[in-house]
Amino acid sequence: MSVYQCSVCGHIELKGIPEKCLVCRAPQSAFQEAPDALKRAADPANPTEAEQKHIPKIVVVPDCGLLDNCTDVHIKVGEIPHVMTPEHYISYIDAYINEDFISRIWLSPAGCNAAAGLHLKASSGKFTAIEHCNQHGNWIAEVEL
Ligand SMILES: [Fe+2]
Numbered sequence: 546m547s548v549y550q551c552s553v554c555g556h557i558e559l560k561g562i563p564e565k566c567l568v569c570r571a572p573q574s575a576f577q578e579a580p581d582a583l584k585r586a587a588d589p590a591n592p593t594e595a596e597q598k599h600i601p602k603i604v605v606v607p608d609c610g611l612l613d614n615c616t617d618v619h620i621k622v623g624e625i626p627h628v629m630t631p632e633h634y635i636s637y638i639d640a641y642i643n644e645d646f647i648s649r650i651w652l653s654p655a656g657c658n659a660a661a662g663l664h665l666k667a668s669s670g671k672f673t674a675i676e677h678c679n680q681h682g683n684w685i686a687e688v689e690l
Contacts, residue, residue, distance in 0.1 A: 546644065550579035557582060557675055557683060559644040567646050568639075583675065583685045597624045601638065601674040601686040609664055616665045616690055620674045623684070627659040633680050635659040641673040665690070 549558045554569035562576040586592040586600060600623045609615035622635050629635065634654035638661045640647050650661040665672070673687045 548579050548582055549576045550582045551575050552577060555677060555683070556639065556646075556649070558646060559641060559673070568649050583683050584681075585685060592624070594625065595681070596684075598627050599623050599676070599678055599681055599684040601676050601684060603672060603674055603686055603688045605672070605688060605690055607668070612664060614666075614668075616668050617662060618665060618672055618674075618688075618690075619662045620660060620676075622659040622676045622678075627678065629654040629657060629659050631655075634678070636677050636679050638677075639675045641671075641675075642667050643670045644673065 549562050551566040552575050553571040556568040586596045602621050602624050604619040606617035609617045635652050638650045669690050672690050675685045677683050
């Protein structure tokens with residue numbers, strides 16, 4: 546997996562540099578390779594408390610309750626729920642199918658918990674969530690649908 550980051554809005558692309566940032570429309574030149582921009586558990590079998598508060602937890606619901614032929618994904622940050630205060634909060638969650646960016650979900654600390662849901666057309670493939678904490682950076686998790 547490659548990691549390229551938009552220097553304007555922080556958006557991360559996983560396959561290559563797009564013509565324009567898919568979130569903020571900044572030009573190609575705003576992207577830089579950023580291998581250290583994503584955080585994971587140093588030891589996945591024994592995550593630290595900080596890691597447990599930041600690594601997205603993805604729950605796949607194969608049968609959508611709203612639409613036919615729809616796969617739901619519920620994303621919460623993290624195993625220990627992250628706080629949502631004006632000083633410390635999850636500002637967005639970016640979502641990817643097979644490493645192609647599909648959605649950014651903005652979260653306001655005033656009105657949102659550190660969680661989001663999406664209704665996917667895809668019923669198979671790799672789903673990736675990258676959350677951004679305003680104090681602790683970008684954390685990634687992946688699941689097979
Ligand atoms: Fe945090």
